[in-house]
Amino acid sequence: LTHLWSLAVEEQFYVLYPWLLIATFRRRRATVVLLLSLLAGSFAVSVVILRIDPAQAFYLLPSRFWELLAGGLLAYAQINVWKQPSRRVANVVSLCGLALLPLAFLGPHSSDFPGWGALAPVAAAVLLVGGGPEAMLNRLVLARRPLVFVGRISYPLYLWHFPMLSFARTRYGTLSTGAALAVVALSFVLAYLKIGRAS
DSSP: OGGGHHHHHHHHHHHHHHHHHHHTTTOHHHHHHHHHHHHHHHHHHHHHHHHHOHHHHHHSHHHHHHHHHHHHHHHHHHHHTOSSOOHHHHHHHHHHHHHHHHHHHHSOOGGGTTGGGGHHHHHHHHHHHHHOTTSHHIIIIITSHHHHHHHHHHHHHHHHHHHHHHHHHHHHSSOOHHHHHHHHHHHHHHHHHHHHHHO
16 A cells, blocks of 8 residues: 555645645745745755655655646646647647657656656646647547546546555466456456546
């Protein structure tokens, strides 16, 4: 159940982030400066702590705060600054995010993550979301039903797949590719049932 660390980090972020916005809500520039400063500071902590204690860098909020804050800054910008980019700008933004995906998948080595290794996946996610529904890539590819379906069940899928693979490996040892795929497929079914029950 080690993967549940993300719940703890998210909840800590959700407790702190609104208070940062409340503290500066009357001064938009102060809000942006504060959030950017915290993002840069947390990223620096991530890079430094990774060299000293990789487990602490991976699991604790100070070194992961910037990743969540990147999404918070995007939301803040979309509401207060950059409400509706032109279609051309949206296309460029989302294509830049797509261009970063190979680095996100292939670039980071475990010894460089989070730190610099997390920069490409975070930037790719921010740019793809920032492109919005008008971007061609988002509209024609990411809005397709199979991808939307995976997106809808992604969180329960995340919660299910890790313990199921762990229990299977504990019980049967190293899994064949077919067995691992069968466990992941079962995780998809359970995630779908969870979403169906919730809705």
